[in-house]
Amino acid sequence: MKAGSSLVALLILGLCGLGQSQRIEDICTLFSNNTVIRDPESCSRSITCIDGKSVYSTCKGTTPFFDKDTLKCVKTLDGSDSCDVTCANATGLFISDPKSCFGYYYCMDEETPVYGACPDSTHFNETIQECTWSHASECKASSFDYCSIIKNGVNFDNLQGCNRYHVCTKGELKDETCKTGYYQARTGTCVDKNLVECDVHPLPSNVCGTAKSPKKNELVPDGATCQGYFFCAEQANGTPDENPTWGKCGDDLFFDKSSQKCIEPNKVVCSEDRCQGRTIPFVLSSTKGCRHYLRCADGRTIDEKTCGNYFFDEANAVCVAQILTYAIC
Ligand SMILES: *[C@@H]1O[C@H](CO)[C@@H](O)[C@H](O)[C@H]1NC(C)=O
Ligand SMILES: *[C@@H]1O[C@H](CO)[C@@H](O)[C@H](O)[C@H]1NC(C)=O
């Protein structure tokens, strides 16, 4: 998973308080701050994403439905909306929410459904007009499609790859790719790839070789970090591996293609961010002459500094007069 997978795990636990076994992980990990969507599990609730967390609000009274396009509570939705619920002939009765097993509407009159939800661990049963234990219920949560809860033109994360995102266009889900960099869910934009924590790096083209010369049980650089590599497994039919697995070296080690090993960073020529995967605040820069160093924070380069006529001694984090040479500079 990409950025925020541990957050997602936390949120799954966090959501247990709400008690609905069929609830999905917090959908707001996919959306930028302050995006408003309709709750996939209710026609009457909206979700505002605040710092990656869902904040719910419910449409009440005579405007019981949430319109995902205008972001308002409305009296009725367009007939084409999958949330078309009607109280016709149901005055004084409860009817099921089509989006979840636990939601229902109470029909005040033929035109006024009022949203409600069953208590934790229970499902609404329209036949008997009651909430019953969910383990005894035959209700299955309906699947949802993103474009029925999100208005057109809002970017959101596609967990399939760090440079990919989704957008709904005319109600259809589109798969988009950043022109440069990686997609940052928090801001809804493509940013420098070093700013996105990623473990679903896009595959470089021909990463495992070509049909003529496929790589067989070989590690190759991931083309995105100095630490990461793909393992290209030999395929029974002799074609290049199309789904190589990604891995990375431990702290303060970079992947070296020629030895197929994780080794000391200053022996590995790599043009990706040399601060990534390092545990020290100053690292040697690959600028020619070995007189420059990078200042690092949170595994990213802040800037490059020079030792002037001196050389950078990484181990002691000082500039020294003694001539130092390394493979990378
Ligand atoms: C997200 O939005 C909320 C509410 O508008 C704001 O308080 C918060 O600072 C924002 N978070 C970020 C990271 O900008
Ligand atoms: C409501 O009841 C009337 C009369 O029985 C019937 O004609 C109509 O189809 C019903 N409408 C719905 C939505 O069930």
Ligand SMILES: *[C@@H]1O[C@H](CO)[C@@H](O)[C@H](O)[C@H]1NC(C)=O
């Ligand atoms: C609702 O309750 C009835 C009667 O107990 C039962 O036959 C039916 O399967 C229940 N419906 C669902 C969806 O669980």
